[in-house]
Amino acid sequence: MADAKKFPYASEVVLPPELEGWEEMYPPQRLFSKDREAWENKHFWYQDKIHAPEPMYPLDDIFQEAWQISLSQFTTRVFCIPPAQGVAQRMLGCYMYITAVEPPPPEVIGEKAERFQKRVFYVFENYDALWDKWLTKFQALGREMESLKIPKEFDKYVPDSEIFPAPRGYTQAYEIIEAFNTIISQIFKAWQYHFEYLNLAYLGYLMFVDTARKLFPGIKESTIGKMVAGAEVSMFRPEEELCRLSRLAAGQPPVAEILKKNIPADKKMEELRSIDAGRVWIGELERIKNPWFFVSCGSGWYHFEGSWTNKMDVPFSYMQSYVQRLEKGEKIERSLTAISEERDRIVSEYKALIKTDDDRKSFEDAYKVVRTIYRYAEDHLFWVEHWLHTIWFEKIREFGDVLVKNNVLKKTDDIFLFNRFEVPMLLEDLATAWALGEGAPTRGKFWMEKAAKREKILDAARKWMAAPGLGVPPEEVSEPFTVMLWGVTTDKVAEWLKGSETASKDVNEIKGFASSAGVAEGPARVLKLLEDVVKLEAGEIMVAPCTNPSWAPVFTKIKAAVTDIGGLTSHAAIVSREYGLPSVTGTGIATSVIKTGDIIKVDGSTGVVTIVKRV
Amino acid sequence: MAEKWIYWLKEVGQEDNNVVGKKCANLGELTKAGFHVPPGFALGVEAYSRFMKETEATDLLLKFLDTFHADPNNVADTLRYEEASNTMRALVESVKMPPDMEKKIKEYYAEMCRIAGCENIYVATRSAGPTSHPGQYETYLNVSGADDVALNVIRVWSSTFNTRSVIARARLNLPLHYDPIGVAVLTMVDAKAAGVMFTVNPVNGDESKVAIEGSFGYGEAVVSGNVTPDRYLVDKITLEIDEKVISDKGSEFIYNPETKEMEYTELPPDQRKRQCLEDKEVLELTRLAKKVEAHFGCPQDVEWSISRSLPFPESIFLVQARPESVWGKKKKESVLGKKSGMELLFERATTPIKLKM
Numbered sequence: 001m002a003d004a005k006k007f008p009y010a011s012e013v014v015l016p017p018e019l020e021g022w023e024e025m026y027p028p029q030r031l032f033s034k035d036r037e038a039w040e041n042k043h044f045w046y047q048d049k050i051h052a053p054e055p056m057y058p059l060d061d062i063f064q065e066a067w068q069i070s071l072s073q074f075t076t077r078v079f080c081i082p083p084a085q086g087v088a089q090r091m092l093g094c095y096m097y098i099t100a101v102e103p104p105p106p107e108v109i110g111e112k113a114e115r116f117q118k119r120v121f122y123v124f125e126n127y128d129a130l131w132d133k134w135l136t137k138f139q140a141l142g143r144e145m146e147s148l149k150i151p152k153e154f155d156k157y158v159p160d161s162e163i164f165p166a167p168r169g170y171t172q173a174y175e176i177i178e179a180f181n182t183i184i185s186q187i188f189k190a191w192q193y194h195f196e197y198l199n200l201a202y203l204g205y206l207m208f209v210d211t212a213r214k215l216f217p218g219i220k221e222s223t224i225g226k227m228v229a230g231a232e233v234s235m236f237r238p239e240e241e242l243c244r245l246s247r248l249a250a251g252q253p254p255v256a257e258i259l260k261k262n263i264p265a266d267k268k269m270e271e272l273r274s275i276d277a278g279r280v281w282i283g284e285l286e287r288i289k290n291p292w293f294f295v296s297c298g299s300g301w302y303h304f305e306g307s308w309t310n311k312m313d314v315p316f317s318y319m320q321s322y323v324q325r326l327e328k329g330e331k332i333e334r335s336l337t338a339i340s341e342e343r344d345r346i347v348s349e350y351k352a353l354i355k356t357d358d359d360r361k362s363f364e365d366a367y368k369v370v371r372t373i374y375r376y377a378e379d380h381l382f383w384v385e386h387w388l389h390t391i392w393f394e395k396i397r398e399f400g401d402v403l404v405k406n407n408v409l410k411k412t413d414d415i416f417l418f419n420r421f422e423v424p425m426l427l428e429d430l431a432t433a434w435a436l437g438e439g440a441p442t443r444g445k446f447w448m449e450k451a452a453k454r455e456k457i458l459d460a461a462r463k464w465m466a467a468p469g470l471g472v473p474p475e476e477v478s479e480p481f482t483v484m485l486w487g488v489t490t491d492k493v494a495e496w497l498k499g500s501e502t503a504s505k506d507v508n509e510i511k512g513f514a515s516s517a518g519v520a521e522g523p524a525r526v527l528k529l530l531e532d533v534v535k536l537e538a539g540e541i542m543v544a545p546c547t548n549p550s551w552a553p554v555f556t557k558i559k560a561a562v563t564d565i566g567g568l569t570s571h572a573a574i575v576s577r578e579y580g581l582p583s584v585t586g587t588g589i590a591t592s593v594i595k596t597g598d599i600i601k602v603d604g605s606t607g608v609v610t611i612v613k614r615v
Numbered sequence: 616m617a618e619k620w621i622y623w624l625k626e627v628g629q630e631d632n633n634v635v636g637k638k639c640a641n642l643g644e645l646t647k648a649g650f651h652v653p654p655g656f657a658l659g660v661e662a663y664s665r666f667m668k669e670t671e672a673t674d675l676l677l678k679f680l681d682t683f684h685a686d687p688n689n690v691a692d693t694l695r696y697e698e699a700s701n702t703m704r705a706l707v708e709s710v711k712m713p714p715d716m717e718k719k720i721k722e723y724y725a726e727m728c729r730i731a732g733c734e735n736i737y738v739a740t741r742s743a744g745p746t747s748h749p750g751q752y753e754t755y756l757n758v759s760g761a762d763d764v765a766l767n768v769i770r771v772w773s774s775t776f777n778t779r780s781v782i783a784r785a786r787l788n789l790p791l792h793y794d795p796i797g798v799a800v801l802t803m804v805d806a807k808a809a810g811v812m813f814t815v816n817p818v819n820g821d822e823s824k825v826a827i828e829g830s831f832g833y834g835e836a837v838v839s840g841n842v843t844p845d846r847y848l849v850d851k852i853t854l855e856i857d858e859k860v861i862s863d864k865g866s867e868f869i870y871n872p873e874t875k876e877m878e879y880t881e882l883p884p885d886q887r888k889r890q891c892l893e894d895k896e897v898l899e900l901t902r903l904a905k906k907v908e909a910h911f912g913c914p915q916d917v918e919w920s921i922s923r924s925l926p927f928p929e930s931i932f933l934v935q936a937r938p939e940s941v942w943g944k945k946k947k948e949s950v951l952g953k954k955s956g957m958e959l960l961f962e963r964a965t966t967p968i969k970l971k972m
Contacts, residue, residue: 109965116964207962216822219823345852349852353823358949358951369956369959369960605855605857
C-alpha cells in the first residue's frame with residue numbers, strides 16, 4: 001500500500017531477482033541491517049546521484065567509504081559545527097543512499113560552539129597561508145602515489161641484484177601486498193585532506209546566502225553563485241590548456257590540419273610525430289599533461305569514466321572544434337576579465353541598494369569571508385577528484401595487469417569488481433602460488449566466475465530504477481551540506497515523491513533549480529556517461545545525472561542543460577551561466593523521465609522542464 | 616496679463632505639482648527627462664478655476680447646494696449624495712466653456728494632430744489632482760475631434776462632483792462646489808498590452824526587483840483590478856526574469872469603434888492564458904523602471920502601455936510615475952544587526968536550516 005507521504009523503508013524495497021548476491025560486493029558495515037534498523041528508519045535516506053549516480057563497483061566504493069568518515073569528522077570532531085552531524089551512507093541494490101545524521105543533544109552543541117569559534121576563526125584569518133600548505137602536502141602525496149613501485153611481473157627467480165652484496169630479505173610477493181596496503185592508505189589520506197576546508201567553504205557560502213537573503217529576500221541562488229565564484233581556479237585550468245594548445249596548433253597549419261581530421265586521437269598523435277611542427281606541439285602537450293590532462297571525463301568517481309590521459313579522443317575532439325572555430329575567427333577562451341568584471345558589477349550594484357551603512361558594512365565583511373574560503377571548493381576538486389584519482393586509477397590498473405598476466409583475472413579492469421578488502425585476497429593468492437613453486441594453482445577460476453557474476457549483477461542494477469528516497473521525509477532538513485551540495489531540499493523531496501507515484505511516461509513536467517536563466521527548446525540527449533558526448537549533436541539539450549567541469553567544452557555545442565541533482569554553485573552551473581545557456585539542475589528524475597530524442601523545453605528562469613513531444 | 620493655464624507637457628516638471636496637478640507634473644518631468652511619454656498638453660488648476668468662475672457654473676452649484684443637506688457619515692445618506700452628484704455634474708456639463716479657452720484648447724489639440732501627422736488624433740483626457748487621489752476622479756479614453764476634446768475636458772472637471780469626491784469633501788468639511796484639478800490631454804497609445812510596475816517587490820520590499828503586472832488591451836483593466844494580470848518579477852541587476860506567472864486574463868479592455876465606447880471584450884480561449892508581454896518587452900520595461908527610479912530617487916509605481924502599431928522598443932510608453940506608497944515610506948533599519956562577517960558565520964553555523972515540508 002503506497003503512502004504518498006513516504007518512500008519505502010530499506011527493508012521494504014523489493015529488488016529484482018537478477019540482483020541476487022549484490023550484498024557480498026560491499027563490506028557489511030555499509031549495508032542496511034536488522035541490528036541498526038531502528039536508527040536507520042529514523043532517518044530519511046536519498047540516493048546520492050552526485051557521487052554515485054551509477055551502480056557502485058566494489059573498488060570504486062572506496063572513495064565513498066572514505067568521504068563518509070572524512071566529511072563527517074570535520075563537522076563533528078574537528079571544526080565542530082555546533083548543530084550539524086555527519087552524513088551516513090548505506091548501499092542498497094548497488095546504489096548508494098545517504099542521510100544527514102540527526103542533530104546531537106544540546107550539551108554537545110554547546111561544547112562544539114566553543115571549539116568552533118576558536119578553530120574556525122583561526123582558519124579564516126590564515127586561509128591563504130593554510131591553502132599553500134594544503135597544496136604542498138597534497139601534491140607531495142600525489143607524487144608519492146605516482147612513484148609507488150608495483151611489481152610488473154613475478155620473476156621466475158629473484159634477480160642477483162637483490163641478493164648481492166646482501167640479500168634484501170623480501171620479495172615481490174611482499175612488495176605487491178605492501179604496495180596495495182600503501183595505496184589504500186594514500187587514497188584514504190587524500191580523502192582526509194579533501195574535506196580539510198570544504199565544510200567551512202560550504203558554511204561560508206551558506207552564511208553569505210543567508211546574509212544576502214536578509215537584505216534581498218528574492219535574490220536568486222544563481223546570482224549569489226555569480227557573486228562568489230572565482231574565475232581563476234584550478235578546475236578551469238585544463239580547459240584553458242586545451243585552448244592554448246588549440247591556438248598553438250592553429251598557428252601551425254600542418255598541425256591544425258591533422259587535428260581537424262576525423263580520425264582517432266592515437267592516429268593523430270602518430271601523424272603529428274611524423275612532422276617537425278607536430279613533434280614540437282606534442283612536446284608542449286607532454287609538458288602540461290601532468291597535472292592538467294589528469295582530468296576525469298566524468299566526475300572522477302568511477303574507473304570506467306576514464307580521463308583525458310587514457311581517453312585522448314575526448315580532449316582531441318574538443319581541440320578539433322576549437323581549431324575549427326579559431327579558423328573562423330571566433331574566440332574560444334573564457335574571458336576571465338569579463339567574468340571578474342561582471343562579478344564585481346553585480347556585487348557593487350547590489351551593495352548600492354543596501355539602505356543602511358551598518359548593513360553595507362556587514363555585507364562587505366560577509367562577502368570578504370566567503371571570498372576568502374570559497375575558492376577551496378573550486379580548487380580542491382581538481383586536485384583530488386581529477387588529478388589524484390587519475391593517478392589512482394592508473395596505479396590500480398597496474399595491479400590488475402599483474403593479476404591478468406598470472407591468470408587470476410580475465411581483464412585488467414575486473415579488479416574494480418572486488419572491494420578493497422577483497423583485492424588483498426587476490427594478491428595473496430597470486431603471491432602464494434608464486435612462492436609455492438611450479439604447478440601450484442591459484443583460485444583464478446573462482447575469482448573470474450565471481451567477476452563475471454558481479455558484472456551481471458551491476459548490469460541488472462543499471463536497468464533497475466532505484467527509489468530516489470527511502471523512509472519518511474523529515475519535517476525539515478537541517479544539515480546544511482545536504483541542502484547545498486546535493487541540492488536536496490524539502491521541495492525536491494516532494495517532487496521526487498510525485499515522480500515515484502506516477503509512471504515516468506506520464507510525467508511531462510519536471511521541476512528543478514532555475515540555475516541559469518533563459519528558455520530553449522530542442523531534442524534531448526540523455527548522457528549517462530561523458531563518453532556519450534561523442535554522440536552529442538549541436539543544438540541538442542543535454543540531460544545528465546550531474547555535470548562536471550571537464551564537460552565544459554560540451555557547453556559550446558548544446559542549447560541547454562538539465563541535471564538530476566546538482567547545487568547551483570557546482571562548476572558546471574557556473575560554466576552554464578558563462579556560456580549563457582539555460583539550465584535546470586536538481587530535477588531528481590530528468591534522466592529517467594526524458595529519453596534521447598524527446599523534444600523538451602527548458603526554462604532556466606523558472607526551473608521547469610517540459611516534455612513537448614516524446615519519441 | 617492673465618495667469619497661464621495651458622502647457623505643453625515638456626513645459627512642466629515636478630515643481631509644478633500645484634499648478635497642473637500631480638499626474639501632469641510627473642508626466643512633464645518624465646517627458647523632460649527624455650522618457651517616452653505619449654505627447655500631450657496639460658490644463659492647469661487655473662483652467663478649472665477660470666471655467667468655474669467665468670461661467671455661471673459656480674452660481675448654479677451654490678444655488679443648488681443651498682437646498683442640499685445630508686450627513687456624509689451616515690451611510691443612509693449615500694443615495695442622497697448620489698442624486699446630488701448627478702444634478703451637479705449635469706449642471707457643470709451643461710455650461711459652455713468660455714470661448715477663448717475653448718479656442719486655445721482646440722489650438723493645442725490641432726497642434727498635437729499636426730505633429731502626429733494625423734487628423735482627429737485619439738486622446739485620453741485624464742484628471743490630475745494636486746494631491747494624489749487614485750481613482751477618485753474620472754478619465755475619458757479614446758476621445759477624438761476638437762469638439763469632443765473640449766467636451767471631455769469639462770467632463771473630467773465635472774468628475775470632481777462625482778459621488779465619492781463630494782462625500783470625501785463633505786467629510787473633511789471642505790467646500791462642496793469647488794475642487795480645482797488639472798487635466799492631461801494625452802495621445803492615446805493603441806495598447807496591445809498595458810499595466811503597472813513597481814521598482815520594489817511589493818510583497819517583501821526587496822529593492823533589487825522590479826515587479827511588473829500587465830494584461831491585454833488598455834491599462835485600466837489592470838489598475839481597476841478587473842482582470843487577473845500576468846506577473847513578472849525581474850532582477851534589476853542581472854536583468855533575469857525570476858518569476859513569471861501567466862494568468863487567465865479573461866477579457867481585455869479595448870475601444871469599440873462601433874459604440875465608440877471602451878469595453879471589456881472576452882478574449883478567445885487560446886488567447887486568455889497567453890503571455891501578454893514578450894520577454895524582451897519585460898526586460899525593456901525593467902530598464903525603464905530602473906531609470907525612472909534613479910531619476911526620482913525613490914521607489915516608483917509606474918504605469919506603462921505598449922503600442923500595437925509601433926516597432927519595439929519605441930512601442931513602449933510610460934503613462935504615469937509616482938512614488939511607491941508602502942515600502943518607499945518605510946524607515947530604513949538595519950537587518951543584519953551590525954554583525955561582522957565572522958559573527959554572521961557563527962550565527963549560520965549555530966542555526967539549523969529549517970524547511971517546511
